[in-house]
Amino acid sequence: MHFIVGGAFQGKRKWARAYYRVEERKDVVWCNGYEREYGEPDVNMRERIVVFEGLEAAIRRIPDVAHWKRMFRIWHEWEQQGASRTVVWIGSDITQGIVPVEKEERLWRDVTGWCYQQLAQLCDRVDRVWCGLAERMK
Template sequence: MHFIVGGAFQGKRKWACTYYRITERKDVVWYNGYECEYGEPDANILERIVVMEGLEAAIRCIPDSAYWKRMFQIWHEWERQSSGRTVVWIGSDITQGVVPVEKEERLWRDVTGWCYQQLVQLCDRVDRVWCGLAERMK
């Protein structure tokens, strides 16, 4: 698995498309966490690349680190079942800066940080994208 993280509007999606040579969305299965679309893999997925964009937003929909740990493991197993498969997670870094005043916002920020820590343990590669440039972290 591959995790791409960085600030909002820093070019994560564009960098991922360039890196994986994705020219059209038909080449991949693309889940949108901003619309709470994440789910478990099924037998109908024939594409070799699955992109999970908006991880921080999906975590907001389900702010349960145990759920996400299980979800990361399920996708990790799906990826390993057949050579050539890659699951790409894209998430914005919301864990830095001013700590939110509202309790719910703080919880979301904390759970997102915990989930990202769990995810990177399973990933073969982690990149931070800033201003469109990637820095490989793992």
């Protein structure tokens, strides 16, 4: 699995689309966590690359670390079952800066940080994108 993280509007989506040559391929499915919840793998999936964008927004809807550990594990297992499968997670880093006053906002920030730690451990590759440039962290 591949985790791409960085600040808001720093070019994560653009970088991922270029890195995986999304415009040239027909075997990529792009899931937008800003608009709807992520699902589990379908046994009939033909795509080889699955991209989950907006991870922080998806975590906001379900702020439960156990749920996300399970989702990360399920998708990791799906990836391992196919020779050329790749799962890409894209998330904005919301864990830095001023700590929110509202309890719900602090919980979201904390859970997102904990989930990102779990995900980074599972991933083979982690990149931080800042100003459109990627820095490989793992």
